[in-house]
Amino acid sequence: MARPVWAGNLAFGLVSLPVGLYTATDSHTIHFHQLQRGTSDRIRNRRVNERTGDEVELDDIVKGYDAGGEYVLVEPKELDEIAPGRSQVLNITGFVDLADVDPIFFDKTYYLGPRGKGFDKVYSLLEQALDKAGKAGIATFVMRQHEYLVALKAENGLLTLHTLHWADEIRDPRKEIDGLPGKTKASDKELKMAEQLIEALSMDWDPDAFHDTFQEKVAALIDAKKAGETVEKAEPAAEPTGVVDLMEALRASVERAANPKATGGKATASGKTTAAKKPAAKKRIRSTPKEDLNGLSKAGLYKKAAAANLPGRSNMTRDDLVKALSQA
Template identity: 85%
Template structure:
């Protein structure tokens, strides 16, 4: 069993519950060592005194805050001493509707577990009460010489802890992005078609449908370099859609999203409904004719589209297939 990254007491009102915080997620990033080019010599990072060039032991390192004129030195134990008790206390300040917390505030997720079977009843009581109320507990606590703002919520019989950014850590987009459209207003017809496209592409949230294809490609690249083979390069990014081409791009997108050929042979009810409403909304009058985008076949699809179809058909080994391999596999599968 995993060891908790933090252990202490969770309290709400006068109720106290000994808990442990456990890491909830893993990273599957492929990690590389740094080597000097042309050799197999590892590159190491060392703590070095920039004046003498000598390596410094971790025990001889203290923290220093630069005030401009001098450094104020702080020992690690001094940071622990200024948070007595709080380093082992997770006290809920109040409960809020989770919908009120903007997603930009969320950082990392942890599991929360009781420290002992005898505390299961209190743990379960809080989990059930939070689930029924639809609320999240807001609290602060100290871990590893940092204070965290957190949201405590119930999820499928379990208490989870979500660290939150502090309000002053959220950057103002007006100061960060110099090309915001401001009050630019979309044309009514463009807005309607964009809404239809969203409806046509609506789906149920299933995280199992998605996986890190880039890491798979990195693994394939490593394997190919071991055997001297070549790996197909990714296709270039799509060209930006200009304002003059927006309507035609929206129309073609709706047709593709609603067609069985573009959705692995299965058009959802929302796809069909959106396609019907699009047909009614864009039905040409007697004076005007609108040419529809040509129907796509496998040979006309991009590799990204082919991969989506392969994923929908649950074809094995698709992440290592070239574009031609995908076409052949999909054709053989009758997709």
């Protein structure tokens, strides 16, 4: 079982519940080492004193704030001391409608679980009440010397915690993007055709239908380079649609979406059509009875899961991948 990244008390009103915070997502990105070109020599990052050039141990490093040419030194324990109690308490300030929280504020998701025996009823009560009310609890707390604004939600029978961006962290798009067009005038025919295209391409949300094809291509590239083979390059990006060709492009898109058999698309149970999806090329895995999946890295396991087209692999932990591949 995973260890909580934070443990403390969840407080709402006069009710307090000991909880643990668990990471809800996992990355299957293939990681590379840095090497000097033409060699197999690893490049490593070191903590070096810029004046002497000597490497410095982590325990000998303190934080320093530049106060105009003079550094104010702060020890890690001093940061903990100025937040007494707050680093151990997640206190709900109030509850808001979920629809009122703009998606841009959401950052990272955690699972929230009860700690210790005898608190199941309190945990379940809060989860059911939030689910029925359709609201989220808003709170702040300190974790790893950072204060977080969070939203507590009920999802699929458990409590989840979503870290939120602070209001002053949200950038104004009008200041960030040059030449925003605003609402340009579109003809009634163009607008109707665009609405028809959206309707024709509407589909049911199924996250298992999507997977990280780029990571699969990276794994295939590594295999090909090991074997001294070449890999087919991706097709170039489509040319931008000009204003003159807009109506014709919309009409052709609607016709193609309305005829999924001609483009490889398929209809959902509701009669909607999904976008045409090119079948991924499957790689043949030659396994032997002696193959030890436990000895493979997570990247290697994910590569095998992708080749076997295992559903839900992008959300699996390393142990889940070993189990699923063993069963397959």
